[in-house]
Amino acid sequence: MPDRRPIALITAHGQPSNPQPPEAALARLAAQLQDLLPEWHIRSATLSAPGRFEGELTPGAVIYPFFMARGWFAGQVLSRRIGQIPHQMACPFGLDPALPALVASALENEVAKRGWTGQDYELLLAAHGSARGPKAAEAAEDFATALRPLLPQSRITTGFVEQAPLIETAAQALRDRALRDRALSDRALSDRALCLPFFAQAGDHSRIDIPQSLTAAGFTDAPLPVTGALPGVAHLIARALETCLGAGGAR
Known part of the structure; x- marks a missing residue:
């Protein structure tokens, strides 16, 4: 049977000069989220690791911007990288009311x-x-x-x-x-x-x-x-993903 679990893609800017450490750190966060949300399929990709984001992007995914603001990268670069692929966009981490x-x-x-x-x-x-x-x-x-x-x-x-x-x-x-x-x-x-x-x-x-x-x-x-x-960040993101999925509105 096909895997019908909702998909979340956690993305961050990363570090162009040395992309692997932040990529690995984001993968560890994704693993924590997977434990909290076993009914989901959690993926991760920084924008700085060449081809990584596009390789993990799946139509219909909930994209979680692990960014502090909806600025240049979260608001413009990320949108260009997504293109026309249908998705749901969660609130950026730094703007979460919690x-x-x-x-x-x-x-x-x-x-x-x-x-x-x-x-x-x-x-x-x-x-x-x-x-x-x-x-x-x-x-x-x-x-x-x-x-x-x-x-x-x-x-x-x-x-x-x-x-x-x-x-x-x-x-x-x-x-x-x-x-x-x-x-x-x-x-x-x-x-x-x-x-x-x-x-x-x-x-x-x-x-x-x-x-x-x-x-x-x-x-x-x-x-x-x-x-x-900080402690509790994975739980905060898990709640944000559930809220975004519940709100619907893929784009």
């Missing part, structure tokens, strides 16, 4: 682990941004706005890799403001500041660019794991 609560829970756990419960702290949301258009920055700013009421003890600042304010600039402003407002020593400040990379996958930006920017601004703590690697 994501702020997931991140807030992860940050509350981190704060408790550090012994900061009930204390104010700084949170730098380090995002990609884009020189191609405003959607990437808007997604990060909207996410920060949604996160603020969920984390009343935090003071959230955004910074970007590819546009102003750059991460180093935002981190320096955050550091100077905290020192001025709270009269803390440098070490005390570093113990009360977190940096969350607003990225779906780990790559050179999260492993190299962001840590270098933080160091240049006087921070000593390493950034947290990227948003897409």
Whole structure:
């Protein structure tokens, strides 16, 4: 009998200079989703691995953009790669209405682990941004706005890799403001500041660019794991796939 299970294709940008590690990481996420959704057939492909996305694309599939915004790649490059093949498009990961609560829970756990419960702290949301258009920055700013009421003890600042304010600039402003407002020593400040990379996958930006920017601004703590690697992400994506399938409307 033919396999009539719904098909989901999880896709991310990947890393053109070294496509295999993010491809493997996306495959591991797909395996987690397969365990959560045994009635589905889960596939994965980054856009950076040559021919991989087209090889996994099947008519009628639910495509899940593991992207933080509906920007250049998720909104235009992905559409061109799909062409006229019928499909359903899920909400991009970074725009999922359930994501702020997931991140807030992860940050509350981190704060408790550090012994900061009930204390104010700084949170730098380090995002990609884009020189191609405003959607990437808007997604990060909207996410920060949604996160603020969920984390009343935090003071959230955004910074970007590819546009102003750059991460180093935002981190320096955050550091100077905290020192001025709270009269803390440098070490005390570093113990009360977190940096969350607003990225779906780990790559050179999260492993190299962001840590270098933080160091240049006087921070000593390493950034947290990227948003897409936080606990509960696979469950969030599974719910999003079920919601998209239930809504119908292949295109």
